[in-house]
Amino acid sequence: xxxxxxxxxxxxxxxxxxxxxxxxxxxxxxxxxxxxxxxxxxxxxxxxxxxxxxxxxxxxxxxxxxxxxxxxx
Amino acid sequence: xxxxxxxxxxxxxxxxxxxxxxxxxxxxxxxxxxxxxxxxxxxxxxxxxxxxxxxxxxxxxxxxxxxxxxxxxxxxxxxxxxxxxxxxxxxxxxxxxxxxxxxxxxxxxxxxxxxxxxxxxxxxxxxxxxxxxxxxxxxxxxxxxxxxxxxxxxxxxxxxxxxxxxxxxxxxxxxxxxxxxxxxxxxxxxxxxxxxxxxxxxxxxxxxxxxxxxxxxxxxxxxxxxxxxxxxxxxxxxxxxxxxxxxxxxxx
Ligand SMILES: NC(=O)c1ccc[n+]([C@@H]2O[C@H](COP(=O)([O-])OP(=O)(O)OC[C@H]3O[C@@H](n4cnc5c(N)ncnc54)[C@H](OP(=O)(O)O)[C@@H]3O)[C@@H](O)[C@H]2O)c1
Numbered sequence: 001x002x003x004x005x006x007x008x009x010x011x012x013x014x015x016x017x018x019x020x021x022x023x024x025x026x027x028x029x030x031x032x033x034x035x036x037x038x039x040x041x042x043x044x045x046x047x048x049x050x051x052x053x054x055x056x057x058x059x060x061x062x063x064x065x066x067x068x069x070x071x072x073x
Numbered sequence: 074x075x076x077x078x079x080x081x082x083x084x085x086x087x088x089x090x091x092x093x094x095x096x097x098x099x100x101x102x103x104x105x106x107x108x109x110x111x112x113x114x115x116x117x118x119x120x121x122x123x124x125x126x127x128x129x130x131x132x133x134x135x136x137x138x139x140x141x142x143x144x145x146x147x148x149x150x151x152x153x154x155x156x157x158x159x160x161x162x163x164x165x166x167x168x169x170x171x172x173x174x175x176x177x178x179x180x181x182x183x184x185x186x187x188x189x190x191x192x193x194x195x196x197x198x199x200x201x202x203x204x205x206x207x208x209x210x211x212x213x214x215x216x217x218x219x220x221x222x223x224x225x226x227x228x229x230x231x232x233x234x235x236x237x238x239x240x241x242x243x244x245x246x247x248x249x250x251x252x253x254x255x256x257x258x259x260x261x262x263x264x265x266x267x268x269x270x271x272x273x274x275x276x277x278x279x280x281x282x283x284x285x286x287x288x289x290x291x292x293x294x295x296x297x298x299x300x301x302x303x304x305x306x307x308x309x310x311x312x313x314x315x316x317x318x319x320x321x322x323x324x325x
Contacts, residue, residue, distance in 0.1 A: 034277070034278075035275045035276065035277050035278030035279075035280070035281065036172055036225060036226065036278075038274060038275060038276065038277075039170050039171065039172055039226050039274060039275060040172050040175065042274055043171050043172070043175045044175075047175065054270065054273055054274060055270070055272075055273030055274040055275070055276055056273060058274075059276070
């Protein structure tokens, strides 16, 4: 999956327009990244990548790029 | 000495007995001298729980209850080997938290299967003559106070528990002629793995904090649920059926 495709998954999850997210963006600057988004991210990893992440993993993400890297692991 | 909750030598089937609330129920019933039959998927955990019990005739069966078609054979086998049941507690369940847009039919079915359908299927299988004790049988489902609340991300979970509450009201009436009592217990927040995980995952949620703050006696311990379950299993609760009782520290 390309970086753009992964970003599109996150944009879709956060109901943002295409191209609104970039790898460099800090999570704290993404306004939509609230507790529902945390749950959505856990579910996205499970449904799209068959991976189990937990709240602690999310606490360790600083930028959108960190999430993309975790998708690749 | 007078013992209000007398479960001596009663045979009680407990699903979800490998951890959390189900484990606490097994341990409390063991102290009350009941014989418990533990069911869950993780054999190592079941063995650990069994090793901690006093009653030498207690035992465990490894089973994945989300495989509904296998339940009848399982229950038949258990009863053939262990005898008729005096009680059944369904604590097996998953604490699904998913935003609505991710609850596709297969997910909804997965949550309903383990939290609700397996409960009804076990009730069906044990409600047949000779599978329950002649003196009757008490069934307790572990529901959740979530069944009465509207919380974000809890559509599948809350619906599965509300379905359980509705089912016990009907089964209580239908099975009363056979000497069954059928109830649910609705815990609020109880300190178990499900709780820890949910708090971590939803960190910062005002919604979750509000629910927790409303539970003004604090977060419960698994034994707080187990004590009510023991009471409902005993003859002391002989007039209680078709009920859903909360253990929520004020949060209901
Ligand atoms: N903790 C709370 O705050 C809370 C509040 C309200 C209601 N509840 C309810 O209480 C019940 C027990 O939860 P808990 O808090 O004690 O969590 P838990 O420790 O995760 O217990 C869940 C139990 O269900 C078993 N289980 C799950 N899926 C199963 C399957 N497919 N087949 C057989 N067994 C299965 C698990 O065993 P294996 O993994 O070994 O199979 C485990 O023993 C659940 O129904 C939950 O919804 C909990």
